[in-house]
Amino acid sequence: MNRHINKVAVVGSGIMGSGIACHFANIGVEVLLLDIVPRELTDKEAARGLTLKDKGVRNRLVNDALTKALKSKPSPIYHKSFAKRIQTGNLEDDIARVSEADWIIEVVVERLDIKKQVFEKLEAHRTPGTLITSNTSGIPIGFMSEGRSEDFQQHFCGTHFFNPPRYLKLFEVIPGPKTKKDVLDFLISYGEKFLGKTSVLAKDTPAFIGNRIGIFSIMSLFHTIKDLGMTIEEVDKLTGPVIGRPKSATFRTVDVVGLDTLVHVANGIGANCPKDERHELFQLPDYIDKMVKESWLGSKTGQGFYKKVRKEDGSSQILSLDLEKMEYRSQQKAKFATLELTKSIDNVIDRFPVLTGGKDKAGEFYRKSFGALFAYVSFRIPEITDALFKIDDAMKAGFGWEHGPFQIWDAIGLDKGLELVEASGQTVAPWIHEMKEAGISSFYTVKDGATYYYDIPEKGFVKVPGQDGFIILDNIRKSNEVFKNSGVVVEDLGDGILNVEFRSKMNTIGGDVLAGLNKAVDMAEKDFQGLVVGNQGPNFSVGANIGMIFMMAAEQEYDELAMATKYFQDTMMRMRYSSIPVISAPHGMTLGGGCELSMHADKVVAASETYIGLVEFGVGVIPGGGGSKEMALRASDHFRKDDVELNTLREYFLTVATAKVSTSAYEAFDLGILQKGKDVVVVNKDRQIATAKAYAKLLAESGYTKPVPRGDVKVLGKQALGMFLVGTDSMEAGRYISDHDKKIANKLAYVMAGGDLSEASYVSEQYLLDLEREAFLSLCTERKTLERIQHMLKTGKPLRN
Incomplete structure (x- = not known):
């Protein structure tokens, strides 16, 4: 059956339901979001003379929930206009409309009796053959479909999104007793291709895959912190970015998610997994019991492991919970010698042997934690999944781990991992020893650019499925490398x-x-057809090397700085005016120079989660790698007959002057950084390089011709410059900007106006580049610019001076 998802009905508009609705709207699907009818009027509704029969009242719960979701930060939606794709209704007046849906998703409260009642009502209106799934996080799938028709059960399963649905990539698909294989195959494929997810087929076991391993890991830390006498700051220091985990690490993450949520899942595992060999770990420590009783649940109650308070001077302070005294105190900075040893190791995966070999408390913590984790995941196969790569995928996509447990074990080494397990007082599942005895010493291997995993029934390596649509740079880097510096x-x-x-x-x-970019263009022009600029790190590029700029400016090496700036500009222009198509593939943070590079490519294939912008004002300069020139050029291209051209130019000017950064690739079109009709967005970042390659090949084979440098850029001269200078004077007088902000803005104004030409004129790109470079260099001689750069290098935050 060739299925198409044009309309989705989401039943339940809470945090998860609204989030799921928004993400389907993100990808262009029409959404019907339903919830219950309120049982009573609010005071405001009563005062207005409304009744429970009024449509606005009957849809209040769903409308309020969606409005709250759309106002939340980070936003669940790529672009505010996409919210128009969501219609709301209630389960009494509008339930018949689910017959129009291609997929019905239940997201109501986690109670089996309520879910079964909802499914009974939905089946009365559901069109046979329609997909129907539950977003349950732990209720057995088989229980929910009991009593339903054969068609219902064949098209029913669990589809567990992780919160927030837009940002967390894990999409667990859990079959019911009678779910058809083609339904499961479709959902796995749809999750990856359209929703941009890492789809993982899980077994119908408590907490499925992600939460089973993730909650174990957190509960293990809850006990370890007491055993080793550590503070929550120390644990968060050790379980954050240093090991490829989110900045929120462990305890800040629990505060955000809510301690009650974690306890609910942990209790569910404890109650429903009596044969789990680490069953005792799911019993809550005394301090967790006390926190729950005191309602210290995290952000939702104003305090958890951390608490934000106001000091007498009005400033805020974050306090930490002392687990011994159960009192809040000032934070204590955590520092470990072992972590110092990893500062020169950029690749996270290469840090694990060093971390587990540490001689201090950090080393002991890692040995104990990883030993317990390795033992636990070994026993979860085949209980929760038959394939070890699914556990790694689930932890990376659902909990934001850069590497899964078996990948970390590979990095440490099989034998060393076994030593950690033994030292932690645990054992591993028999298949680990069988694997070792067969002479196999790793869980993964790479062959012909593809990843293979150790398959237990096969007793050998099997190709990880679903790679055909991907290009994994880690897998081809060594074998396909043609140049490196x-x-x-x-x-x-x-x-x-x-x-x-x-x-x-x-x-x-x-x-x-x-130099590498220029070399790549040289090679592509000589022996290839096209070039992609892309990587698969956390971010595309945070911009130019401002440390190098600072050193040159501080040493007053202005000739060298001028040469370096021109080299940057020339390289960006080479991206545009080479004889082969150049495709940029930005994702994550794409700032400053990274943004400029993308703006000069023939085409941008952006990941949906691309946060792109020209942010040079934050370090006291204007974009100097062609960005200022490019914004003036794009404004010129948008001048239309009878338009007020100054207004168009001002919009592009403000994008740079206010250092606007898009919160999604779709917002970048509004900023003029991505171009409609030319640039494209992909939802699944894993497919980005392959998609960019396809576009490069298409352009090359369609008869790509080297573009002709532009000499027709319309600039407005003194007319625009005067407007900008009046504006910056007013902003400074109103104390909205500092004197140095004004100076930077005026330099940008001079460039984008094309200088102080007496009338509107047509100029070349090189003319604008020369103005841009001169303005950039002059700002680098300013003391306040050097202060801004230095502050950014030290703190990672902009300075307003």
């Missing part, structure tokens, strides 16, 4: 397309990266 690796993607991958710290753009 300290800043980039250039890989042959096949079919005549090269990829240049940034490998600098945080993918900053410095001399080696620029």
